Amino acid sequence: MNNSWKDSIYQQREVLAEILRAPLAHLSERCEPLWEQRDALDATLTENFSSIPHCSVLYCMGTDGVQICNNVGVTGIVPAYLGSDHSHRPYMKEAVPAWGFLLSDAYIGLNGHRPSLTALQVVSRDGRALGYLAAAFDLRNLPVTSALYEEPGYWRQVKGDPAIRGTVFQQSRVESPMDRNLEQALSILEELLTLRGVYQCQIHFSSSQATIWTVDDPFRYRILDAEAMNDPDICLIYPPRPYPDDAVIPPGDIKRILGTLRALRLSDSTIYLRMALINIFNGMVSVTFSCDGSHYMSHVEFLMKDTSFWF
Template sequence: MKNSWKDSIYLQREELARILREPLAQLAGRCAPAWGDGEALEAILAENFSAIPHCSFLYCVGTDGVQMCNNVGQRGRAPGFLGRDRSQRPYMKEVVPAWGFLLSDAYIGQTEHRPSLTALQIVSRDSQSVGYLGANFDLRNLPVTSELYEEPGYWRQVKGDPAIRGAVFQQCRVESPMDGNIEQALSILEELLTQRGVFQCQIHFSSSQATIWTLDDPFRYRILDHEALNDPDICLIYPPRAYSPEAAIPQRDINRILQTMQALRLTDPTFYLRMASINIFNGMVSVTFSCDGSHYMSHVEFLLKDTTFWF
């Protein structure tokens, strides 16, 4: 089973917790005898800073969330943080588990406004919790240990602007330049997708343009306006490329997908297709209608639905 983005986040956090829990617990134990002495705590944090991997800075806070010492980073003590109230920060509002270690959810830092997270380790003395050892981490400095998730292939619907949905019955499709030349425009796009190395295409029917990405230059998109989509010569500037064997959409299905999009554009004057996309490697098709609702689905599911389903 493929991991979702939430699964990937869970695995990443699980690995970070694994490598951080023991070093922070040991450092909290060293801080306990000096609790209440800010200078002594800073010296302990500075001496042991390198033992906490990927850390940006360390500090100690009381149970009320107020700092008992200054921040200590790679360059040593950072003045100006003694007495800082962290009680309202997101990580201080999370419940620390019974085992005394918390890896917070990510949040946007106050100083540099970058994604960060904080680990809290309870500090105990005489079997009583006296505060927390805090460790701050910049997400830019953390290793990525989980695999990049794959986009799911199940049907997803995303609602758009409520103002557009509310006025859908007051509008009617106005023929765009692409509508008047839609068969030729889609034939050109079919050639580009199946024979000329285009692997992703966004078709903007209402504004008569298409945005394409090619295997030869995948990091840059190109915009084909109505004039280009009306001129088969445009195909000459994209070199012939064999259809990728890694494509999730069979080459023979590209024509059927485009023909279905044409029908969704022209069949109904009120509910009509405004924009659509194809990615041959994801195997996905997306469609956005005049009601501003968007649908994402596998090409197989898309081809199983005819116009009666949509309208």
């Protein structure tokens, strides 16, 4: 089973917690006898800073969230943070587990305004919590250990702007330049998708344009305006390319998908297609209607639904 983005986050956090738990627990034991000695805490954190992997800042605070020593960073002691109140910060609003270690959810840091997280290790004496050893991390400094997730292939629906949905029955489709030559425009896109190296296209029916991405230059998009979408000569610009073997959508299905999009655009004057996206590697088709609702589904599921399903 493919991981979702939430599964990938969970796996990444599990690995980070495993890396950080033991060194923070060891350092907290060194801090406990020095808890009432600010200078000694500063010195201990400085001496042991390198033992906490990927750390940006170390500091100690009481159970009330008030900092009892200076910040310690890569360059050593960073003054001016003694007495800082962290009680309102996101990591202080999470419950620390019974084993005394918390890896917080990510948040936006106050200083650099960048995604960050904080690890808290409870410092105890005779079974009583004195406070926390805190280690702050900039997410850009943390290793990525989980695999990049894949987009799910099941049907998803996303509601759009409520203002548009609320007035959908007061509007009617206005014929666009693409509508007047829709069959030719879709034939051009079929040629580009199946024989000219285009692997993704986003079709804007109402504004008569298409945005395309090619396997020869995958990091840049190109816009075909209404004039280009009405001129088969546009195909001469894109050299012939074999249809990719690892594409999920078979080349024979492209024509059927485009034909279904044409029907969704023209079949109803109130609920009509405004935009569609095809990606042959994802195997997905997305459609956005005049009510501003978007649907994402596999090309197989999309082709199984006729216009009666949508209208």
